Each structure stands twice: as C-alpha cells, then as structure tokens.
Amino acid sequence: MARIVMKFGGTSVANVDRIKKVAERVKAEVDAGDEVGVVVSAMSGVTNELVGYVRDASRLYDTREYDVVVSAGEQITCGLLAIALQTQGISARSWLGWQVPISTDDAHGSARILDIRGDDIIKRMGDGQVAVFAGFQGVDPHGRVTTLGRGGSDTSAVAIAAALGADRCDIYTDVDGVYTTDPRIVTKARKLDKITYEEMLEMASQGAKVLQTRAVEMAMKHHVRVQVLSSFEDKPGSLIVDEDEIVEKEVVSGIAYSRDESKITLTRVPDKPGSAAGIFGPLADEHINVDMIVQNVSPEGGYTDLTFTVGKNDFDRAMKMLEDRKSDFGYSDIVPDNNVVKVSVIGVGMRSHAGVANTMFKALSEKGINIQVISTSEIKVSVLIAEEYTELALRALHTAYSLDAEE
C-alpha cells in the first residue's frame, strides 16, 4: 500500500465526461489499496476566461481581487470530481485552499506556499476517504484568497504530496512525458524516461510547459518522486529523479523555449554605483521578476544602456512603474520589445564538457539568427532571439546536439 497524490491538469478535466474518466483512474488506485489525494486544475479554458474578465474590468487590477476571481476555476473542478468519485462508490470530499488550509504569503497572483496542515486529511485518507484538492490556491495571513501563479496546480500537488508524506506524485497531463524539446515544433523530439530534478528545473524555468518551475523546486527540496504521464494513454511517463539514478548522462538533455518574456531597454542610464539596484529593487518590491540582464557601457562614458526581460504578465505593471519613476531612475528612453523568445539548452553533462555554448552560437549563426542577450548557469545556456526564429532555432539546436530521434 502506498500513499499517492495524483494531479490532473486542465485538459484532463476539460468537461464533465473527462472528469468522470479521471474518477475512474482514481478509483483504480483506490482499488489497488492506495491512499489517494487528488489535485485538480480548472477545466481548460476557464482560467483564461476568468483572467480575460479581470483584464476587461481593469488593465491595472488589484491582484487580491484577481485571486478571488480566478481561484473559482479550481473550486468548480474539485467539487465536480468529488461528486464523480462518490458516484463510483468512492468516499471523497473536496478541499479548498482556505479549508485545508494551504497557508501562503500575500504575494497575490504568485503566492508561495508556507505551510500545509495535513494531519486531519491524512487521518481521513487512512479511513479510506479520497481528498480532492483545488490546485493553484491558498489563503494568506489576512484570510484572503491567494493563487500561486499560472500552472500553480503542479506546485500545489507537489507541496501537498510533501505535506502528506506521499510516496509519489503523479502529474497527469496532455503530454505523455518530458521531451527533449517541444514535439509540436521538432518532430524528431524524443521522450526522456528519466530526467534529473536540476535539468527539469531548468527546462521548466526556461519555458517547457510540462511542469511548473516551483513544483520542481519543491520536489527537489522535499525529495518528492514525481512522474509526468498522460491522462489519455495508459503507459509510463517520465520520472524526475536524483542525478545518481541516471547512468548515462547526455551533455545536453533538452532544449526549452519561452515566449512569455518581454524585453525592456532603458537608454542612457547614469552609470554610477547603485543605479541598477535603484531600478531592480523597486521592480522586486512590486513582485516583478527580472530574468536576463545585459548592460552596455556607452562609449561616451557616464551612461549605460540597460536591457532586461520581464514576464509578459508583468510587462504592463513594469512599464507603468518605470515610466512613473523616470525622473528617479534618470534614463533617457524606454524601448519595449515583445517580439522575443528565449531559447535554452540544458544538461547536467555540461559541467564536464566544454564547448557547449559555442556549439549553440555556431548553430544559430549558421542559420543567420542574431543573439540579443545571453545568460548561462552551470547546466544551461540561454539566448534571447527574435521570436520569428523560434522554430528554426529549435530544430537547428536539436540536430546540433545530436538529440534527433532515429528515423
């Protein structure tokens, strides 16, 4: 007997018929003698619809109210799944974020989980009751609803698995595992049987949608064994494991891309100590994450051009803040660019191999693709390029790193 947490994404619960199918999957685990917790996303399309309402209501909205609106999506699904399970003769009840409670900080729209009280639920699971959790949501110290940011249901699932001491967290999704790159773009992409937490973390944070970054971070931190598998096919998925479980390491395991970033350039920023901190500090205070940064010292001296990227979701707020405080920051012009994509090559094998970045630059150059910004980490090289080159770049890099599946 094992205790497992199963997580189903939006397409897996897209309508009532699919929710019934999910109930059958859950029943199979219960019948096998497992204690089961289930975490659900909103029915596909619902979150986008709700976010659309919020944006129609106001371009600059109160994120506390945004959370009230969008958290309704997962609430609907968890009630429906509890009903579908009961109909199959399974004891089940729904749990909203504030009921568990899933305590978070008050960074509305992208809150972090601080604590999950699992005792009562573990006891109920021991008595045979399936706990159905609304993913993506929690409650802040003031008793207001929070959400964890897009894709946050994965994070909910892993955090709940950790809090319940689960043996495994199965993430059911509309793909059957983790691929070397997006198979919709690169037809020769291969499914990975195993991938390390660290690689998965980079893949997720660099744009692979299969699993949310924070979910992987949390899995790594709490040693939660995570499996990504298909809701629609009954076959093994990809396991996310510790590095020592993988015998033969590739230099590059995967190639990720992200269209979710916008580039902002501030020209002629006074080049003095603290000027970057003076800009990035206030952005951080507004919970706006800055990703890639490049600073060019201007030839005439005393000034610098500062280029950085922010999430597209944060773009409007970032622009407003930067424009409002133009005189504080002392820049000359602000140049936004939404037509960019970040492409990243990732692999733990990179640590022991030289020339990985060079292979990337050469492959892109051969296709005539200009690199705008570069950033690297121990197991990753990322470049920012014009969005129109996305597919071309992915295919070129997949071949350059010998990742193509055999014909």
Place this chain on the structure above:
Amino acid sequence: MARIVMKFGGTSVANVDRIKKVAERVKAEVDAGDEVGVVVSAMSGVTNELVGYVRDASRLYDTREYDVVVSAGEQITCGLLAIALQTQGISARSWLGWQVPISTDDAHGSARILDIRGDDIIKRMGDGQVAVFAGFQGVDPHGRVTTLGRGGSDTSAVAIAAALGADRCDIYTDVDGVYTTDPRIVTKARKLDKITYEEMLEMASQGAKVLQTRAVEMAMKHHVRVQVLSSFEDKPGSLIVDEDEIVEKEVVSGIAYSRDESKITLTRVPDKPGSAAGIFGPLADEHINVDMIVQNVSPEGGYTDLTFTVGKNDFDRAMKMLEDRKSDFGYSDIVPDNNVVKVSVIGVGMRSHAGVANTMFKALSEKGINIQVISTSEIKVSVLIAEEYTELALRALHTAYSLDAEE
C-alpha cells in the same frame, strides 16, 4: 448620509460591461455621501451552467459538493465588481461568505443564515470602503461552503442589510418593480408602487420571481425597507412596506404562478393515525419541502389517496426516497405529474372581503379549467391546474379581480 445595501441580480452583472455600469451606479451612491454595501449574484447563465455540470456528474449528488461548485459563480462577480469599483477610484474589497463570515446551518443547497458578523465591515464602510459581498453563499459550522438555494442572493442582501443596520436595501433587477402579475403573460399587468411585506411574501412564495420568499421573510422580521427597481432604467421601483403605510387596499393585489412544483400521488395508503406523518416526516428529514396536500378517503374505507406537491428540484430525491421506502409506507402505486402549475391570488384586503375564492373558482370554471388541488391562507387562495392552462388562467383572473390596467 445613509447606509444602504444594493443588490444586483444576474442580468445586471451579465458581463464585464454591465459590471462596469453597476460600478457607476454604486459610485453615484458613494458620491452622494452614502456608506454602501453591494451584494451580487452570479453573471447570468453561470449558475445554470454550474448546476448543469453537477447534474451531468451525478443525478443524485452530494449537496455539500454542489455548494462548492455553484458558489463559484458569485465569487467571480464580487471580485470583478471590486476591481471595477477600484478602477473608478472607489475603495472597495470583496467578501466571500466564509470571510465575513455569513454563518449558516448545514442544510446544503438551501441553507439558512444564522448570523452575520458585521462589526469589522461597518468600521471599514465608515472609513469609506465599499464592501462587495458574494451573494447566495455562507459557511456552515463545519467550515464547509453553503448556498442558500436559488435566488438566495436576495436573502443575502436583506440579511446583510439587517446585520449592517442599513437604512434601505435596494434590489436591482431586470424588471422595474413588482407587478400585479407577470407582464410577459398578461399585457395589462400594472406596476405596484407599494406592497405589504405579507403580500410580497405570498407573491414570492407562490412563484413571483421578483424577490425570493426568504428575503421577504427576513425583511419583515428585521424591518428592512426593501425597494425593487430596475438596473437599466433610472426610475423609482416598488417599495415593500408595512401594511399601515398603504392607504387604499385592494382586495386582491396580485396573481402569482409557479411552474416549479411537481405533483405526486400515493394511492391506497393505509388510513390510520400517523400514516401521513410517517411519510412527511422522512421527507422533511431530507429537507424536501411539501407544499399543497390533499387526501381523499377511498370509498371502500381503510385506505386513502394522498396527493401533494414538492419543488421540481427535490422531485428526484423525493421519488427515490418514496420508492425505496414503499414497503414502510404501504402505498399501492406512486403517480408523479410534472405538468402542473400553481396559480395564487393574493391580497391583504381578503381578510375583510368574502367571496374571493369563489370569484376564482368561477373564473376558472368559465374557461373550462379543472382545479386539482386547493390551498388557502388568510391572504391567499392557491389552486393547482394543468400547466397548459397557465396563461389562460392568469389573464382570466387578472380581469376577474379588476386588476387590468386602463387602455
């Protein structure tokens, strides 16, 4: 300066544009110096959609989970309205049932409000913050979400108005007041400037959709002045007041009808003391309200045919319970009939006038309409007839009681 509660129904908040219009209406009250609480329904269509999901998931569902699903509708609207108000420069925040809290009993799907804690909110309103409440919902003693039953947002509004000590509760809706009968059916229907609590109570409980029965009960109990008015036109509505405020009382003020009932007949029930209690007790235990009852002693003696009506929402559950316990109850056959309508004539003047019922029976008989069940109260006469006669009966009665508007 007054403290008022404004309630907006589903069609008034049907989409984001209308929610913005509602925000303008609320702003006008705030600008006039009033302290304002707002209660909102789900966007029109949303509740039906959510109820549809629940019914697709299971015909016999757990009402605790039903409440989790359907309460999401009002949650969405109250967050959106808070955002729309903020965009107009009004300080506002949303309040979900469990946040206030609006404490109810645990009769899920049709819970009763037990207590509303208003102190913190009154203080915030004094500081100029508009409180936007999700209507229709509360929280039970176990911390689970409850709903008050269809149309429960009216009840929420009046209960909140009472808890906040509001001077008035304005119910904005898609009609401009209370009519003598349904103007969609009877073109000569007239708008009433004033109507007593008691008459409104009978109108509502007999099917007039303009205001929910329990809302009127609560208004009467707590002496909350209620106005029903249009969201779309800027003109006075109908006031619901004490009887002594109405100078000239009509014998009959209005005619209501309800298609929400189903008739059930149990044939050859053993006719002994306690047999009716033996049937209606278990129905009450299941929170199934029985409305009209008629019992015919069969000529052969020892047996009786028992006919009664239940809400269409409760029909499936009632039938299942009655069939499951057939041997306990000892009846011979169960005969359901969903094609019935209840038509009621209502007026406080009835107390001092004889012959009101007779006028009704005569008017129906002249049109060849057969009366299946009759029930009366001090200010009301109701009859159950075949549904196909609804319009014919309403028009005939409206004329018979001289309610027709002048040409």
